Amino acid sequence: xxxxxxxxxxxxxxALATLTQALTNLQRACPAEFTAALREEIARVRxxxxxxxxxxxxxxxxxxxxxxxxxxxxxxxxxxxxWTSVVTNMRFGLPGDPASGAAFHFFDExxxxxxxxxxxxxxxxxEEMLPGFRAEVLTRQTEEMRTRAQRRLGRFYDxxxxxxxxxxxxxxxxxxxxxxxxxxxxADAEQPQGRYAAITQSADIFFPAxxxxxxxxxxxxxxxxxxxxxxxxxxxxxxxxxxxxxxxxSAHQALTEVDLALIRMLARHKGKEIIVFVNRIxxxxxxxxxxxxxxxxxxARIRSAIPDRDFTLILGSAYWAELALDPDIDPARLRRxxxxxxxxxxxAGLGQPVPEDPSRRLVAASGLxxxxxxxxxxxxxxxxxxxxxxxxxxxxxxxxxxxxxxTTQASQLGHRLxxxxxxxxxxxxxRLASEEARSRQVAEDLAKLCATTENRAxxxxxxxxxxxxxxxxxxxxxxxxAEGSTIAGALSSxxxxxxxxIDLLRLRGQLEDATVAAYxxxxxxxDGVVVDAAVxxxxxGEEFLDDAGSFFSQDDLxxxxxxxxxxxxxxxxxxxxxxxxxxxxxxxxxxxxxxxEALSRAVMAEIHPATENLIAxxxxxxxxxxxxxxxxxxxxxxxxxxxxxxxxxxxEAEVKSLENVVDGTELRERLRERLSEDLRELxxxxxxxTDEAERLRGVVRAARRGAA
Numbered sequence: 001x002x003x004x005x006x007x008x009x010x011x012x013x014x015a016l017a018t019l020t021q022a023l024t025n026l027q028r029a030c031p032a033e034f035t036a037a038l039r040e041e042i043a044r045v046r047x048x049x050x051x052x053x054x055x056x057x058x059x060x061x062x063x064x065x066x067x068x069x070x071x072x073x074x075x076x077x078x079x080x081x082x083w084t085s086v087v088t089n090m091r092f093g094l095p096g097d098p099a100s101g102a103a104f105h106f107f108d109e110x111x112x113x114x115x116x117x118x119x120x121x122x123x124x125x126x127e128e129m130l131p132g133f134r135a136e137v138l139t140r141q142t143e144e145m146r147t148r149a150q151r152r153l154g155r156f157y158d159x160x161x162x163x164x165x166x167x168x169x170x171x172x173x174x175x176x177x178x179x180x181x182x183x184x185x186x187a188d189a190e191q192p193q194g195r196y197a198a199i200t201q202s203a204d205i206f207f208p209a210x211x212x213x214x215x216x217x218x219x220x221x222x223x224x225x226x227x228x229x230x231x232x233x234x235x236x237x238x239x240x241x242x243x244x245x246x247x248x249x250s251a252h253q254a255l256t257e258v259d260l261a262l263i264r265m266l267a268r269h270k271g272k273e274i275i276v277f278v279n280r281i282x283x284x285x286x287x288x289x290x291x292x293x294x295x296x297x298x299x300a301r302i303r304s305a306i307p308d309r310d311f312t313l314i315l316g317s318a319y320w321a322e323l324a325l326d327p328d329i330d331p332a333r334l335r336r337x338x339x340x341x342x343x344x345x346x347x348a349g350l351g352q353p354v355p356e357d358p359s360r361r362l363v364a365a366s367g368l369x370x371x372x373x374x375x376x377x378x379x380x381x382x383x384x385x386x387x388x389x390x391x392x393x394x395x396x397x398x399x400x401x402x403x404x405x406x407t408t409q410a411s412q413l414g415h416r417l418x419x420x421x422x423x424x425x426x427x428x429x430x431r432l433a434s435e436e437a438r439s440r441q442v443a444e445d446l447a448k449l450c451a452t453t454e455n456r457a458x459x460x461x462x463x464x465x466x467x468x469x470x471x472x473x474x475x476x477x478x479x480x481x482a483e484g485s486t487i488a489g490a491l492s493s494x495x496x497x498x499x500x501x502i503d504l505l506r507l508r509g510q511l512e513d514a515t516v517a518a519y520x521x522x523x524x525x526x527d528g529v530v531v532d533a534a535v536x537x538x539x540x541g542e543e544f545l546d547d548a549g550s551f552f553s554q555d556d557l558x559x560x561x562x563x564x565x566x567x568x569x570x571x572x573x574x575x576x577x578x579x580x581x582x583x584x585x586x587x588x589x590x591x592x593x594x595x596x597e598a599l600s601r602a603v604m605a606e607i608h609p610a611t612e613n614l615i616a617x618x619x620x621x622x623x624x625x626x627x628x629x630x631x632x633x634x635x636x637x638x639x640x641x642x643x644x645x646x647x648x649x650x651x652e653a654e655v656k657s658l659e660n661v662v663d664g665t666e667l668r669e670r671l672r673e674r675l676s677e678d679l680r681e682l683x684x685x686x687x688x689x690t691d692e693a694e695r696l697r698g699v700v701r702a703a704r705r706g707a708a
Contacts, residue, residue: 012384053242068321093209108162316367464522541640
C-alpha cells in the first residue's frame, strides 16, 4: 500500500499559529476595553478552515476519486440515481468536532421552500449559466422528492423534519442509508439502502486531521447535468461556501457544454482557486500517447472559456488510485499493471521520476499526489495568504490604535508629572476638570457623527436605488419607442400570424451599461459621505489618538465594481398574436398606439425579472461596501472614544489625588512616583505593541514570499 507523506497547508498552519500567539500576547497586555475585540480576532484565526468543494457531472468518478484522496478507497458511495442529492461534508481536524462519526441533517419545511425559491446570486448564476436548468422543473421535482420521503417514512416523516441523526462510528453501509436511493418503486419500504435519503439535506463526516495541517472541509457535491435538478441546486448552493474547487471531468468526453458552463460559473466566484482533474485517463485508447493531446485540448478550451482566470489541470485515474491504496489487492495483478510498458511511457511523459515500487507508480499515475500538491499550493500561496492579509491588517490597525493611545497618554502624563512638581495645584485641578468635561463632549459628538452619517448614507443608498429603477424603466420605454416604426411595419406584415418576435439583445446591453454607470456614481456618493465623516472624526480625536486619520482608508473597500448580467437566455420576446380573447386587436387596421402600448406592457413584464436582478446586484454591492466603510468609521470612533475614556479616567484619578495634596512634600512624591510608574508601564506596552506588530508583518511577508 502506498505511503502518504503529505502535510497539506503546513505553511498556513505555521502562519496561523504565529498570528494567534501575537494576538494572545496583545490580549494579555492591552487595556480591558480592547480585550473583547482581540478575543474576536483570535476566534476568527482559530476558526479558519480550508474549504474545498468537488464538483462535476454525474458519472465522472468524483466520489471515487475523493475516497482515494482521503485515503479511504470505496468509502463514499458512488451509486448514481435521480434520488441522490445529499451534500457530504468531510471535516478534517476542526476544533470542537468529534474525533469520528457522522451527523445527518434532515430538511425542515423552510429548507424545502428555500430550494424552490432559490437564494439570490447563486440561483441567478445557475439559471443563467447551466444549460437545461429550469426553475419550474426544480419546483416539481422538489415536490416529488418530498412526497417520496413521506411515502417511505410514513408517520416518522413529520417527527424527523428539522432534526438530525448522529453516530460515533460511520461506514459505507450507513452512508448508503442516508445518501443513496433505495428501490426506485419504493416497493420495499424496509429496504435499508436510501431509507432516509430523500429527507437528508446534508451529511457531516468527522475525521482526524490526516494529511491536512490545517482544519479542512472537503465537500462532495451532487453531480450537475442530471435530469433531476435538485442535484444542480444543491451543488450550486455549495459553491459560495468553498474557497477551492476540484472540477472532475471524464476523459471520455472532457469538457462538454455543461462542463464549460460549470467552469465559467466557478470563475465568476472571485478570489477562489480552480483545480481541474481529468479522470479515467486509463480508459482512453493508447493513454500513454493520447494523454498529451487530451491535456492540450482541455487546456486550450478552458483558457478560451475563462481567459482571465488561472487554473491547475491534472490528468489521472481514480481507478488506479483505488488499486494503489487497496491493501488486499493481488500483488501480481498490481505489478502487471504498474510495470506495463504503456504505464512506463505514460509516467515518463509526466516529466517526473518513475518510482520503482508498483503502488507508488500507480499513485503517481493516478494524479492523487498531484492533486494534493495543488491543494497545498492553493492553501499556502493563495487562499491562506488572502485571509492572513485581511486578518493581519485588522490586527495591525488595533495595534496602531493601542500604540497611539499609549503614546498620547504618555505625553499627557509627562505634562501632569511636571504640574505636580509645581506649586499652583489649584490651577492644575481646574485645568484637569476642564479637560475632563471637554473630553466627554468630544465622545458625545463622535457618537452623534456616526449616527448622522449612517442616516445620510442610508438616504443616499435609497435615492440611488430609486434612481436606477427609474432609469431602467425609462430605457425600456425608450427602446420600444425607438423601435416603434420597426414594430409597426412588422405588425402590418405579420397580421394574422401566430407569433411575433421582438429582439432584446440591444436592450440587454443598454440595461447592463446603465447599471454599471449608476453603480459607479452611487459608490462615489456613498464613499464621499463616509470619508467626510471620517475626516471629521479624525479631527475630533486627534488630541486623544495619535495620527487618527490613518485608521480609515477607502482604498481596499469591497465591491469597487460589479458585474451585472441579464440572463443570456433573454434574447428575444415571442408573443402569440392571435390568441382568442387576448390580442384580437392585432387585426389589420387596429389602433397602432393601443397595440404598441400592449406590446410595451408585454416587454416590461418579460424584462421585469431581469431588471429586478440588476437592481439586486446593484444594491448588494453598495450595501457590502457601505457596511464595511461604516464599520471602519465606527472603529475609528470607538478607538477615539476608548482613548478619551482612558483620558477621562486618568483625569478623574489625578483630580482626586490632587485634592489630597496640599504642600506636603511626601504626598507629592508619592503622586510623582505613581505617575512615573504609569509612564514606565506605557513604555513597556509600547515596546510590546511594536514587537507584535513586527511579528504580524513578518507573517504577511512570509505569505507573500510563498505566493510569489
